[in-house]
Amino acid sequence: MASGAIRVGVIGCGFYAQNHLHAWKDLANEGAVLAAVCDVDAGKAEAAGRAFDVPFYTDAAALLAVERLDAVDIVTRHDTHRALCELAIAKGVATIVQKPFAPTWEDCVAIVEAADKAGVWLAVHENFRFQTPMRHVRRVIDSGAIGTPSWARIMFRTGFDVYRTQPYFYDEERLAIADVGIHVLDLARFFLGEVERISCETQRRNPKVRAEDTATMLLRHRSGAASVVECTYEARRDPDPFPETLVEIEGDNGSIIVLPGSRMRVTSNGTTTEEGIGSPLRSWTSDRWHVAQEGAFVACRHFLDCLKRGVPAETSGSDNLRTYALVDAAYRAAEEHRAIVPTLWE
Ligand code: 89Y
Structure with missing residues (x-):
């Protein structure tokens, strides 16, 4: 390069x-x-x-x-x-x-x-895994503090009016999974590794939108781990965590829980600690969107670093095919009412 x-x-x-x-x-x-x-x-x-x-x-x-x-x-x-x-x-x-x-x-x-x-050189700007809170979760997994992760629940649940800033959402043929489920599925790969099969239930809870606005997915990972991956634009929650992803991961020695407000509770060998995992606002980020905006910044910084070093990005085109295959498999699973093996890209 x-x-x-x-x-x-x-x-x-x-x-x-x-x-x-x-x-x-x-x-x-x-x-x-x-x-x-x-x-x-x-x-x-x-x-x-x-x-x-x-x-x-x-x-x-x-x-x-x-x-x-x-x-x-x-x-x-x-x-x-x-x-x-x-x-x-x-x-x-x-x-x-x-x-x-x-x-x-x-x-x-x-x-x-x-x-x-x-x-x-080709990369996909898949940025949720670059959000500072998600990097902290990965750091704790890598530290071995919770042992081997074997179960997770990864949630993007909001009622925030995403249609105001992204009005094309009303007419998309594939909505929640294709737009934001894709990020959460990528996080499932990031935390627990590749996926062997996936089941999915979709719902259209807002009658004004054409496609699904809610998806509940169940993944079996190659490691034997299971994860529940959820996304919706129709949750009525207080606090509404938008645009934060909430995570629960269990391992044989402990657990990681990401709470609204970028807080992370880690239980390791019977001891529990809690810490803030957010990051300071940048001059151009806003309270409401900061977590997502900062993720875009960290992703760009990663791409720059890879370009300078002449190495593939973590989310290279071929890596991202594996995430994309999960999206397609989720839609098929919902349509055919059965678990689907995602297309392999080795
Ligand atoms: O388009 C979506 C994304 O990628 O992150 C949040 C969002 O803007 C709405 O779900």
Whole structure:
């Protein structure tokens, strides 16, 4: 990979892309240069270009033709991902693409194969596992404090009005699992390893949405561990933890419980301790969204570090196929009322 600074072009300047733009700007002191931005909506492209003081484009091909980029960060809706990834890969530019990777398994595989063939570095911006609280959970598992994890419950349960900032949710053909279940399934892999089979019940509790807004999934991991993975936009809870993921993990020597407000309770060999696992606000993060925004920052920092070192990202394209396979398997399990073995990607 390039020596010196890593020049990044961000494609997509919408709601969530603002976090990526800020993240790359903040990473200037670690060797990133936010070089240019692009959005098909000229107003959004111009606003981002002016706010971040970089050239702006409405056409990704023009961005790639004119700018000398080491990487693109694609933060558009998933139906545009394959074409944009293929464009960047054809130019030999390292490619980061937001989750969900692409609309179908075939699209995701095609992108991974194109990158492999061209020898281009590819990562999926799957960021929940990079959230500071989730890194703390992984640290405790790695420390051996709870022994071998054999059971977990991982929950994203909220009633926060996600439709206000992401109104396209109303019309998605696949909603809760594809949008946020994908993160929680990735966390299940991150904490307990690969998955052998998955069952799933979906519900549409809000009549205004087209697809499922609630999913309850049961996973058997290769290690023998079992996990319950849940997501909903229809919980009425106090406190409402949005956008925090709550976690319960049991091992043979103890347990880890992540409570609302980024608190973690660890029981190890009969002794219980509790600590805060949050992180301070950044200049551009807000109380309500901080955990998710900061996860995007830490993910970008990880990608930058991997690009500088020339190593694959933790959430490389091929790694993310395993998470994507779980999403597809969950939908199939719900439809066919049976446990499904996810497609293997070895
Ligand atoms: O789109 C979702 C995501 O990735 O994190 C939270 C969110 O914005 C709403 O569920």
